[in-house]
Amino acid sequence: MEYLFTIWILVTLNFLLPRAMPGDPFLYMSADEGQEVARFSEEQRQYYLEYYGLDRPVAGQYLSYMSDLLRGNLGYSLYYNEPVSTIILRRLPWTTFLVIAAVLLSTVFGTILGSISAWYREKWPDKFLFFCLILLSEVPAFLLGLVLLFTFAAGLGLFPLSGAITHFANYSSWWERLFDILHHAFLPVMALTIARLGGMYLLSRNSMTTVLEKDYLRTAWAKGLPKKRIIFRHALRNAMLPIVTRVFLSLGSLVGGAILVENVFAYPGLGHLMREAVMVHDYPLVQGIFLVVTICVLLANFLADLVYKKLDPRISDYSGIHGG
């Protein structure tokens, strides 16, 4: 219920915002990058205005917008000359891939490093890790992306400069194709992962330190349990709770990071697409992207609630407040 309401608000905002933006889509459409002569004649322009209902009163536009949405119709891209949903569906997997890979890697490594730090708190492994990761966490993702791009792709030539896949390549097997994809994705994923690593590390270091001092950990030691069980079943299991919350809550900002990084690496995901769409004032496309991204983030939050309830038995008893 909550989620439906949130979605409605977002959808409405999504409708209003682009219309409040200055600029005429046809201007860009007709003079694409200053190269082509006007593609649309005045009649055509009139036709499209009518077709999109841009000449009708706002309330009417809103209603038809909503009913289209319900039918899964996100509109038609003026610039790409394709249905918005088709374009987005083509690009969405790439971004999803980037984001999920970065989330997984940064969470896993951040948690491991943070736990090591907490275990050796105030000893040299902790001090060393703390120093390195604090430094890293200060660098923004796109800057990191640029550095990686210049050194590893442009400089050393180890990785491709752009794209998600080699165009027109013939793969002899599926794993060759997979390797090509990973090869392309490596640097963007690295950029995103490293940028998030510091935050995850600090969080898990804190969380683990707190947990290690809890009475129930002393109980676990007293019971003479194996060290592995104490660390993983007793300590990590509890330390994960705030980490999981953070992972899901930070998905939004991660998508932001992904947009920048995609642009650095010319990676054909939603972020890249978004920039193009914004440049040419392609309302339906921008709206569509916004909508899909927000729904994804909401979906992730919804998922977070489910996972959290599974992880922390206390949650289902109190009314769903996220506790640290």
Added chain:
Amino acid sequence: MTADQYLLEIKNLSITYHAVHPPVKAVDGVSLQLRKGESLGIIGESGCGKSTLALGIMGLIKQGIVEGEIIYKGQNLVGLPEKRLRNYRWKDMAMVFQNSLEVLNPVLSIGEQIGEPLRAHYNLSPMEIDQKVVKLLEMAGLEPEWRHYYPHQLSGGMRQRVLLAMALSCDPELLIVDEPTTSLDPASKNEVLQLLQKLQKKLGFAMILISHDLGAVKKLTSRVMTLYCGRVVESGITSEVLKNPMHCYTRGLLNSSPNFFRYKDLWGIGGEPPLGGSIEGCAFYPRCCQGEESCSQTRPPLRYVALERMVACHKGGIETFLRAEGIRKKYILKDREIEAVKGVSLEIKSGEVVALVGESGSGKSTLAHILAGVLPAGAGQVFFKNKKVEGRWATKMLGGMQIIFQDPFSATSHRMKVLEVVREPLDIIKWGSKEEREAEAIKALQKVQLPVSPEFLNRYCYALSGGQRQRLAIARALVTKPKLLIADEVTSMLDPSTQANLLRELKGLQNRHGFAMLYITHDLHLARKIADKVYVMYRGEIVEAGVSFEIFENPEHVYTKRLLREAFRDLV
């Protein structure tokens, strides 16, 4: 008795938390022995190091240094690596931790937490473990269904049972139980104690019970140790120690324990335990009612003072201030003799409130006068601090004895002024200068909450109300800082409200300054409220004497029974 006979022997154990500044020595040179199946109680205020001692035995001190020896079945556990310690944990010694929500893992089910030591220590299949968990829960008085629940879904009492079931999962030989009843309501408290008692009998484990609930200790243990500032100050047989504590601190604990005194008001021990650091002399010195300068110099060793009783005190424990032996007194009137006191013996220890009860005419006041040396005894002897009382020396000194008469200022002094009355005892012994004496007098007046305005100080005694005059008499007695105060029916002439106030104040003063008091009264209500010990006097003889809760609960002598019946008839 050789060392091998002990299941657990602790030698000179010290535990210092060094992560805090200044470091806290939470356990300081503790030694103890425990045989198989035996139960030992450890009592003391919170913060005295009880939990630290328990965690130390379990080898769970993380941010501290452990020194000394913990010998379990002949093996010293101190300094043993974690790997070797693991073999002892839970199988040999288990612990019921101090109950809190955090002591159980919030995200694991009860069943898993009870069963996991079984998995860690024995080769059992999940099925067998589950069966054992069910058995353990039933043994602890919980439905087996609870194993699917999580800690936050349990009440405090149920959590305590879970902790117990968990501790018993591997059939330990030594069970350490830390505060099993704090934070429980009285009903669950009793249930948990009964359960512990039953299980110990059935399973035969040795037990160390840590508690500041003396009732629990009395019920469950055969020997007891009092801990103060991490040091053992008294140890002995539980029933003996609780009936007749020999260290001032143990007595203080008893006096502040509601379990023992159903009627008596509770009086906590004045002052606070010192914080951290090692104390040179006796740690209890700042709060001790009989401490002297010398106590703060060296540390009193734990020594035997009686059979099976050890006390750490330079004075061998609670001192006897007053001892009377075979006191007799005859009054010779014109035509006949009245034997007012017929061979009375009694003892008053430091810091103790002793009530002397009996109907009027039973000889109480005569006895009081003899004790104070105001009246010569016909036969028998009185000793104040082991020195024979002859004449009035004991009342004519600082830190001596003072008596407050039943009818103060009846004859002479009502023509004196307030300040003069209070100052007089100091004048008599020629203490200090006149200014100093007046300053002391004013202090004493403040103690009994009388005004100290010049107008009041210069008032004549006859111009005072009954209550004020009684307070004045107390101030006059207190001005010499007596160690023993004999108060003869000091409140009997007052109305009930003034009486109650004055009595509370007197007891408060006693508690704060730690003097001993012989409180003479025919009013059993009052005696029951404040007395530690009671002497019942009937026709010149002591017919019954003992610890006040025992006498008031189970009087033995017919006269005492009658007195009690009459006194408390209106209460039933």
